[in-house]
Amino acid sequence: MILKAVILFLAFMGLLAIFGKKKVTKKKPPAKRVETAQKCPKCGSYRIGTGDCACGKS
Numbered sequence: 001m002i003l004k005a006v007i008l009f010l011a012f013m014g015l016l017a018i019f020g021k022k023k024v025t026k027k028k029p030p031a032k033r034v035e036t037a038q039k040c041p042k043c044g045s046y047r048i049g050t051g052d053c054a055c056g057k058s
């Protein structure tokens with residue numbers, strides 16, 4: 001039973017890796033915007049939503 005689960009998990013991960021590689025080679029997701037737009041410039045922590053940071057320095 002456990003062995004079957006492991007085999008299924010490995011097969012699933014293999015499929016994910018194959019599809020993931022196909023997606024990466026086709027198009028790269030834009031991840032730069034998240035780093036610059038949603039990080040607090042004062043404390044460096046990620047902000048939630050568009051409001052001010054919880055540190056209160058901004």
Ligand SMILES: [Zn+2]
Binds near residue numbers: 040043055057
């Ligand atoms: Zn902050």
